[in-house]
Amino acid sequence: MELKKIIIIGAGTMGQGIAQWFTQQNLEVELVDLNYDFAQESLKKIFQSFDKLKNSGKLEADAVESFKKKIYVKKMNEIDSNADLVIEAIIEKMEAKTKLFSDLDLLMKKNTILASNTSSFSITQLAANLSLERQSRFIGIHFFNPATIMKLVEVIKGIETDSDLATSLIDWFNQRKKIACLCSDSPGFIVNRVARNFYGEALRAAGNFDPEKFSEIDSVLKEVGGFKMGPFELMDLIGIDINFSVTQSIYDSTFQEVRFKPHSLQRDMVNARRLGRKTGKGFYSYESKE
Amino acid sequence: MNQKNNFDRSNIMVIAQPDHPFYSTILKNYQVKSIDEAMNSFETCELVIDLSPLRTQKKFLFLKELTKTTKAPILSDLTLCWGEWIIKYCPQVQAGLSTLFYSPKSAFEYCLINKNDKAILNVIFEFADLVGHKCIEHKDLKLSFHYPRTIAMIINEAYFALGENLAKAQDIDLAMKNGVNYPLGPIEWGDKIGLHNVAQLLDELNTVTKDDRYRLSTELKLNALKNF
Numbered sequence: 001m002e003l004k005k006i007i008i009i010g011a012g013t014m015g016q017g018i019a020q021w022f023t024q025q026n027l028e029v030e031l032v033d034l035n036y037d038f039a040q041e042s043l044k045k046i047f048q049s050f051d052k053l054k055n056s057g058k059l060e061a062d063a064v065e066s067f068k069k070k071i072y073v074k075k076m077n078e079i080d081s082n083a084d085l086v087i088e089a090i091i092e093k094m095e096a097k098t099k100l101f102s103d104l105d106l107l108m109k110k111n112t113i114l115a116s117n118t119s120s121f122s123i124t125q126l127a128a129n130l131s132l133e134r135q136s137r138f139i140g141i142h143f144f145n146p147a148t149i150m151k152l153v154e155v156i157k158g159i160e161t162d163s164d165l166a167t168s169l170i171d172w173f174n175q176r177k178k179i180a181c182l183c184s185d186s187p188g189f190i191v192n193r194v195a196r197n198f199y200g201e202a203l204r205a206a207g208n209f210d211p212e213k214f215s216e217i218d219s220v221l222k223e224v225g226g227f228k229m230g231p232f233e234l235m236d237l238i239g240i241d242i243n244f245s246v247t248q249s250i251y252d253s254t255f256q257e258v259r260f261k262p263h264s265l266q267r268d269m270v271n272a273r274r275l276g277r278k279t280g281k282g283f284y285s286y287e288s289k290e
Numbered sequence: 291m292n293q294k295n296n297f298d299r300s301n302i303m304v305i306a307q308p309d310h311p312f313y314s315t316i317l318k319n320y321q322v323k324s325i326d327e328a329m330n331s332f333e334t335c336e337l338v339i340d341l342s343p344l345r346t347q348k349k350f351l352f353l354k355e356l357t358k359t360t361k362a363p364i365l366s367d368l369t370l371c372w373g374e375w376i377i378k379y380c381p382q383v384q385a386g387l388s389t390l391f392y393s394p395k396s397a398f399e400y401c402l403i404n405k406n407d408k409a410i411l412n413v414i415f416e417f418a419d420l421v422g423h424k425c426i427e428h429k430d431l432k433l434s435f436h437y438p439r440t441i442a443m444i445i446n447e448a449y450f451a452l453g454e455n456l457a458k459a460q461d462i463d464l465a466m467k468n469g470v471n472y473p474l475g476p477i478e479w480g481d482k483i484g485l486h487n488v489a490q491l492l493d494e495l496n497t498v499t500k501d502d503r504y505r506l507s508t509e510l511k512l513n514a515l516k517n518f
Contacts, residue, residue: 152469197443226394226473
C-alpha cells in the first residue's frame, strides 16, 4: 500500500496528534476543522512540538524543516479530493460523523480510503449510507492518546470493509513502528471493552465515596497488579464524565450487558461536577491548599 | 484472639498443595502439610498458615475440621472465598491472605483482623520476605481481595472477546499492553495465574452475589477445564 497524501478532519487533541504522526512518516497532511482558527492553533502546537523534538535532539533540523512544509491547514471546501486517505477525528456525535462521511463520499475520488478514529460508534453503521463501493473502502483506525507516542492502532473492519484493505493498512502501520491490531466491529473494540472492568470492578469494591478505599484499591492494583496507575487516579486523569460516557455507550450498544453496567458512583460524581483533575476534584482532590 | 507476642517459625505449620505458586520456597522454610495431612495431624503448632485453594463452603468445612485438631491462630488464604463470611464464622482466622494469583510485582494482599496484633503482622511480613514478595494491606475485607477480583474480570472479558472472534488472542494481548500499558496481556496473564483459579473465583463471586456480571465466558470455561 502506498499513501502519499492524507487529510485529517478534526483538529482537537486526537486529530492534532494523528496529523503530527503522519507528517513524521513523511506524508503530506492537510489538517481541517470546522473552526479554521482552531486548526491554525493546532498547527502552531504541532510546529512547537517539532521544535521541541529538534531541541532535545530527537529530530534533525532538516527533518523538522521538511515536516513543516508537508503539513498545512485547509478549509473543508478546499481539501484535495485526490488524497489517499481521510481520517475523521471530530466530536463523538453520530449525526455529525455520518453527515461528514456522506459529503466526503461524494467529494473524494473513488479509491480514497475513508476512516474514522471513533472509539464508540460502529464502523458498519457509520458507513451504512455511503455508496457500496465506498463501504468497502471504509474502515476504523483508532489511535490512542498521545497518538505520536502510543504505539497501538486498532484497525476495525466493518461488515462491508474489504479484508485486503484492512490487512494492507495493518502492514503499513507495522512497518512504521506502530502496533496495529485487527479487530471486528464490536462495541468498545478491544481496549475500551476489555479495560471496562478495571474501573467497573474497582468501583464495586469501593461501593461508595470513600477516598481512603480509593487509595487502597489504587495501591493494590499498582503494587500487586503492576498497573502503571490505579483505576481511580486514572479515571480522574481521563475525566470521570468521559469514562462514564464510554461505559454507558458500551452498555447501551450491547443491549445492557450487565458486565458493562455503569456504577451509580460514576453518575453521582458527574452530577456533583467532580470530574477529576480537570475540575480540581474527582475521586481525589487536586485543589491547592492555601 | 492471639495472646502471643511472637511466633517461632519452627512452630508454624503451613498447609499448601504442590501447585501453590510459593510451594517450593515454603518447603525450604516451613513444615508443610497437605490438606489431608493437616486434618489428621495432632502435632502441636503455635500458628497455622493455611494456603489451601478452597472456595467458601469447602474452606469453612476444612477450617472447622482443622480447628478440632488445633487451637492455634490461623492465617488463611481467602483468594477464592467470600472473605468477610469466613472471617465472621471462623474466629480462629486472624488474618486473610491472597497468595494464589500470580503477581507481576511479586506482592500479595493481606487483611489483619486485629489491627494491633503485631505478632501476627510480623508472621505475615516474615512469610512475605521468605517467599520474596511484598505484602500490601487490605484493611476491611468484604466480598473479595481487590487484585484477584479485578484481574479475573479483565481476563474473563478477554475470553468473551475471543469467543466472539473480536480479535486473535495475540492481538488482544498486544492491544492491552500497548494501548493502556498493561504489564501483561490478559490472555498471557490468565495463563500465569492458571485459568482454573480465575474460573473458580468468578464462579464463587457469581454464587455468592447471584450477580450475572461474574458469569464465566464459555471460552474461559473451556480453556480452564483443559488446564485443570
